[in-house]
Amino acid sequence: MAMSELAGRVAAVTGAASGLGRAMAFAFAGEGMHVALADVDTTNLESVEKVIRAQGVDAFSMHVDVSKAADVDAFAERTVAELGGVHVVCNNAGVALSGPAWEATEADWQWILGVNLWGVIHGVRAFVPHLIAQNAGHVVNTASVAGLISPPGMGAYNVTKHAVVALSESLHHDLRERGSAVGVSVLCPAYVPTNIADSERNRPRELRAGEKSAEALAKEAILKKAVAAGKISATEVAKAVVAAVKENRFYVLTHPAITGAIRARFEDLLDGRAPRDPLKL
Numbered sequence: 001m002a003m004s005e006l007a008g009r010v011a012a013v014t015g016a017a018s019g020l021g022r023a024m025a026f027a028f029a030g031e032g033m034h035v036a037l038a039d040v041d042t043t044n045l046e047s048v049e050k051v052i053r054a055q056g057v058d059a060f061s062m063h064v065d066v067s068k069a070a071d072v073d074a075f076a077e078r079t080v081a082e083l084g085g086v087h088v089v090c091n092n093a094g095v096a097l098s099g100p101a102w103e104a105t106e107a108d109w110q111w112i113l114g115v116n117l118w119g120v121i122h123g124v125r126a127f128v129p130h131l132i133a134q135n136a137g138h139v140v141n142t143a144s145v146a147g148l149i150s151p152p153g154m155g156a157y158n159v160t161k162h163a164v165v166a167l168s169e170s171l172h173h174d175l176r177e178r179g180s181a182v183g184v185s186v187l188c189p190a191y192v193p194t195n196i197a198d199s200e201r202n203r204p205r206e207l208r209a210g211e212k213s214a215e216a217l218a219k220e221a222i223l224k225k226a227v228a229a230g231k232i233s234a235t236e237v238a239k240a241v242v243a244a245v246k247e248n249r250f251y252v253l254t255h256p257a258i259t260g261a262i263r264a265r266f267e268d269l270l271d272g273r274a275p276r277d278p279l280k281l
């Protein structure tokens with residue numbers, strides 16, 4: 001069963017209350033898919049659910065902290081039980097953190113690794129066996145261009161996103177090796193205007209940030225400006241994701257302007273040079 005025909009099938013999206021996740025949920029519903037919506041922000045998630053239901057497809061929204069195994073397991077089980085199956089899984093929830101690599105506290109690392117990396121790990125673990133059993137479906141992991149290059153001032157974020165690219169490539173190989181029809185895409189956008197630069201709004205109290213240095217605050221301000229100035233909208237990115245699922249395309253690079261920086265990283269690596277600053281290329 002190829003994923004070229006999406007109508008009537010089921011998509012599960014994490015981080016669906018805002019930004020890219022919300023846009024993907026709308027895009028899949030626009031294709032006639034039923035949609036399972038997960039986020040920690042239930043207020044905005046319920047608004048997304050209402051809009052989707054008004055389009056005439058089934059949907060449910062659920063409070064899911066993707067860093068928690070039990071939450072993601074429960075989300076996968078409810079998706080199959082309530083919507084009758086699952087075909088497209090978007091492991092998308094994510095948070096951003098700025099500052100020099102050595103300043104990130106243990107709580108910072110736990111928070112960002114928990115959401116950005118464990119969230120994807122749990123999604124793969126909880127959903128992929130369903131897809132393998134039916135020999136159909138597609139996994140979309142949201143990484144970032146920061147999973148292909150390592151911009152300064154975002155060390156912890158870069159670590160999580162490089163890991164998501166590695167997990168996605170490994171998942172692809174493992175599925176190909178067993179001849180499975182299940183597809184994988186890894187989404188690697190550059191700046192898109194969303195609420196990502198305001199990620200602290202959803203940080204759990206127990207992993208609260210300490211006092212931030214002037215340098216970390218300056219990096220945060222740069223990120224806020226760059227995200228707000230992003231030239232490609234969340235809707236356009238979601239359209240690229242739908243196309244990638246239909247065409248079974250692995251790498252989803254939405255910002256052509258960044259290609260030079262990716263090429264430069266691999267040239268530096270192969271030519272034995274230290275990495276150039278990708279933000280200055």
Ligand SMILES: NC(=O)c1ccc[n+]([C@@H]2O[C@H](COP(=O)([O-])OP(=O)(O)OC[C@H]3O[C@@H](n4cnc5c(N)ncnc54)[C@H](O)[C@@H]3O)[C@@H](O)[C@H]2O)c1
Pocket residue numbers: 014015016017018019020021038039040041064065066067092093094095096115116142143144145188189190191192193194195196197198199202227230
């Ligand atoms: N916006 C960009 O410029 C950009 C670029 C590259 C990659 N990304 C990635 O796109 C993904 C979506 O981010 P966005 O830009 O739409 O930001 P966003 O802040 O608008 O949306 C992220 C959503 O994730 C949710 N979330 C946070 N912690 C969670 C948790 N523990 N469990 C479940 N949900 C949680 C938030 O509540 C929010 O609704 C992230 O993985 C991000 O790293 C964004």
